[in-house]
Amino acid sequence: xxxxRVIEIKESVFADNDRQADELRSRLKEKGVYxxxxxxxxxxxxxxxxxxxxxxxxxxxxxxxMEADIDSxxxxxxxxxxxxxxxxxxxGGMCHLDAExxxxxxxxxxxxxxxxxILENVGNLVCPxxxxxxxxxxxxILSVPEGHDKPLKYPLMFEVCDAVLINKIDVLPYFDFDMExxxxxxxxxxxxxxxxxxxAKTGEGMEAWTTWLKEQVAKWKYER
Numbered sequence: 001x002x003x004x005r006v007i008e009i010k011e012s013v014f015a016d017n018d019r020q021a022d023e024l025r026s027r028l029k030e031k032g033v034y035x036x037x038x039x040x041x042x043x044x045x046x047x048x049x050x051x052x053x054x055x056x057x058x059x060x061x062x063x064x065x066m067e068a069d070i071d072s073x074x075x076x077x078x079x080x081x082x083x084x085x086x087x088x089x090x091x092g093g094m095c096h097l098d099a100e101x102x103x104x105x106x107x108x109x110x111x112x113x114x115x116x117x118i119l120e121n122v123g124n125l126v127c128p129x130x131x132x133x134x135x136x137x138x139x140x141i142l143s144v145p146e147g148h149d150k151p152l153k154y155p156l157m158f159e160v161c162d163a164v165l166i167n168k169i170d171v172l173p174y175f176d177f178d179m180e181x182x183x184x185x186x187x188x189x190x191x192x193x194x195x196x197x198x199x200a201k202t203g204e205g206m207e208a209w210t211t212w213l214k215e216q217v218a219k220w221k222y223e224r
Contacts, residue, residue, distance in 0.1 A: 017131055020099035024106065024134030033111045034220040035102075035119065036213070037135035039157065042123035044143040045167045047075045049200040050120060054082045056210040057116070061217060064114040066105040068097050068122050075120065085109065096127035099134045116217050125150070129157040136220050137162045144168040144175050148182035155189050162216075163194040165209060170199040 028035050040046050047067075054063055064085040067075040076088035089105045091097065097105070102119060111117055119135065121128040138161045142150055145168060151158045158164065164186055166179070179197065186193055194212060198205035 014130075017098050017100070020103065021132035021134040024099055024103050025136065028106070028111070028117075028134070028136065029220070031111060032221040033114055033117055034137070034217040035106070035117045035133075035135045037119050037121060037128075037133045037138045038141070039121045039125075039128045039138065039161070040123060040141035040143075041125050041146060044123075044141045044146065045200045046120055046123070046141055047078055049141055049165060049167055049198070050079065050118065051082055052200050052203065052206050053118075053210055053213065054079070054084050056206060057214060058083060060214060061115045062113055063116045063118065064109045064111060065118045065120065066102075066109055067120050068101075068105075085114065091122060094127075095122055095124045096131050097121055097133055098131045102133040102135075115221060116213075125154040125157050129154070129160050137216055139163045139165065141165045141167050142182070144171055144177045147176075148178045148185065151182065151185035151189050158186050158189040158193065161190065161193055163196060163209075163212065166195065166197045167200055169197045169204060170202050 038046060038050065050065065057063060065079045066087055066089050067079060068089040068091060069075060076086045079086040087105065087109050089101065097119065105119065106117065109117065119133060140157055140161045142164060144166065166182065183195055186195060196205055196209040198209055
């Protein structure tokens, strides 16, 4: 029987994506632009958290936002109301953004007048974690109603993130959510991950998060 050739397509796709991601990261580094890749599942409060983040930082940083979704422009319209530059990216049915799509988004957004570019990735705890977007930093949001076991179920997402926001802490009394246990689970996956319990609704904990983010932007911008 004739031998069949086996082509590792996934490996090839990731290799090409990683090369493009490194190119984009280097290009943004030269411009002094920090690209934040913000990930979470649907309904975790990404857009509300982002709105609060922009409100806290817009006096110090020039912010541009790329809202990624399969369809609609609802989130981009919401962000535009904050005064930040905003565009909507449609993924054509794909459940994540890769480096090439992010590069197209950056070109459309325009970063000549931007210090902090934020990519609000498609709501999903699986695919977005697999693809390097070329971001300077990765952050994910885990909301209290989702449960404290998510780091066990979706390990890669927590492994690739520099920080984890635990959102909706204002509803902690109503859910069986163990804050100390989730911190343990996160650090089992990623000992270096910063953890910020926040409530985007009430503003609790947001100062610690935005201070950390401002520091990351400053390091990226000035330590070149």
